[in-house]
Amino acid sequence: MSVPLVKGWCPGAYRPMASGDGLVLRLRPPMGELTPAQTLALADLAERHGNGTLDLTNRANLQIRGVAEADHAALIAELAASGLVPPDSHAEGPGIILSPFAPPDDDRRQRQIAQALSKALQAAEFAALPAKFGLVLDPGPLRHMDGISGDLRIESADDTLILRADGCNRGCRVASPAEAVEQALRMMRWFLTRGGVDAQGRGRMARHIAAGHLPPPDLRGDLLPNPAAPAPLPGARPDGFCLAAPFGQLTPDDLRYLARLGAPYLRITPWRMIFLPGLRHLPERAQASGLIADPGDPLLRVDACPGAPSCPQATVQTRPLARRLAGIIPPGSSLHVSGCAKGCARQSAADLTLIGRDGRFDLLRHGTVRDTPETRSIAPDAVPDLMNR
Ligand code: SF4
Known part of the structure; x- marks a missing residue:
């Protein structure tokens, strides 16, 4: 295997x-x-x-x-x-993801924060942050980045900026973009000095907090972030396309x-x-264009990693099968075709998951690549028939 x-x-x-x-x-x-x-x-x-x-x-x-x-x-x-x-x-520091949909005032604030943080994080003291450590900037009346992986989040509670550690429901008030940067750096120092990073250089904030390590009281705060917006879809929006x-x-x-x-620029989401x-x-x-503008396009129901031959871990082709299957996945349902049990294309549960193994697929329903398959070792050509039943 x-x-x-x-x-x-x-x-x-x-x-x-x-x-x-x-x-x-x-x-x-x-x-x-x-x-x-x-x-x-x-x-x-x-x-x-x-x-x-x-x-x-x-x-x-x-x-x-x-x-x-x-x-x-x-x-x-x-x-x-x-x-x-x-x-x-050295300037390739931790990832900072900005909200692509922040209203103009909030966009200005998140840019100030991102610029200052990018510069500050080049300091040697932050070199030990795990490579997967990331910050999510999501200020504004709605949170657009709910569900996007990040260890520290800068959001809004009503009109107030807050800093929130991933794994905490509430965040602390920060009075300005400059204070947001200062407090975020303090939170990262706390993470680094209080065992957030293991001997292999790995660590995530939510896991650290779940293990019982709470940030200092003044960084915890008691402000709930603004509500989350629905996940965005392709097509026209009030602010763009x-x-x-x-x-x-x-x-x-x-x-x-x-x-x-x-458009004046392209925002990567x-x-x-x-x-x-x-x-x-x-x-x-x-x-x-091969790009998708229709929010009802069946391909949006399917996640598939590059698979073979692009990835050396894969023993199966993924995307050709995913394209064949997209049309039989009903609206509102999801399919994940993964080249192996790592599940790069999707970590959350899908209605149907196919996991490549030794040139064939294992299948499971309502779970992730980490769950136990209900049917094993299906030949790739037999998958569409099985799913049509
Ligand atoms: S899920 Fe496996 S096969 Fe697919 S890209 Fe990731 S490592 Fe490669």
């Missing part, structure tokens, strides 16, 4: 991950957005140095796939020249198409969608 490799670090651009189709470079665009010029530059670089496939991740990152080791240094230099990666590896990438996969032509739609602020509708030629 194949056993998934669990790595304790997240790949970045300077520290790429080896995959079945070459190196994977993960980019965190500054402020989570790309200008049209950066988008066009990225499309060309992915085509020239990669295999023409990019991923949108559920941490609002972009990944260039299929880069040859010999091309890595040249690609980094060109990405840095376009402002797509920081000029040196969202387009989803099937399985989070983009091509260079998708990027070129997005760059030319007329953690829902495998690109948000185009200010765009009210798509031109007719949108129909030619």
Whole structure:
């Protein structure tokens, strides 16, 4: 039986991950957005140095796939020249995800916070933060980032900014963006010095708190964050337009198409969608794009990781099967096709989960890849018939 490799670090651009189709470079665009010029530059670089496939991740990152080791240094230099990666590896600190839908005043505040935090986190004292440690900025009357993984969250309670540790229901009041940064840094120091990171360099805030470690009283607070907004869907919004990438996969032509739609910038979201602020509708030629604008598209019901041959852990192809099955998944239901038991594409429960193992699939209902399958070792060709029964 194949056993998934669990790595304790997240790949970045300077520290790429080896995959079945070459190196994977993960980019965190500054402020989570790309200008049209950066988008066009990225499309060309992915085509020239990669295999023409990019991923949108559920941490609002972009990944260039299929880069040859010999091309890595040249690609980094060109990405840095376009402002797509920081000029040196030390600036690739913990991930900070901004809300793509924050109203203008809150957007200004979250940008101030993100800029100051990015700078402060380059200090040596924060180098020991686990690679998966992340911050979620979600100020405003509604929380859009509920369910997006993060260890520290900066949100609003009514009009007041609050800092909330993941794993706590309530947060503490912070009077200004500057105080939010100061208190967030204090919380990270507390996490680092009070056993939040294990000997392997791993650790998450919610796990630390669940183990009985409570932050100092003045960082706990008693303010409930504002209510959560419903999960966003592709299509028109009052503030712009969202387009989803099937399985989070983009091509260079998708990027070129997005760059030319007329939005001032593209916001990378953690829902495998690109948000185009200010765009009210798509031109007719949108129909030619492989991107999803219809909130009822069956592909939105399916999650599937790259599978074989892109991932060396996989013994099965995933996305071709996921496309075949999408049409028979009823609206409101979900399917997860995973290349192995690691479940990269989806951690939450799905109505149906298929897990690749030794060239075949195990199937379970209403659970995750960590649950016990009810049917084992199904040949890939037999899966559609089984599901139609
Ligand atoms: S879940 Fe998919 S992408 Fe993740 S390790 Fe397994 S096969 Fe690879």
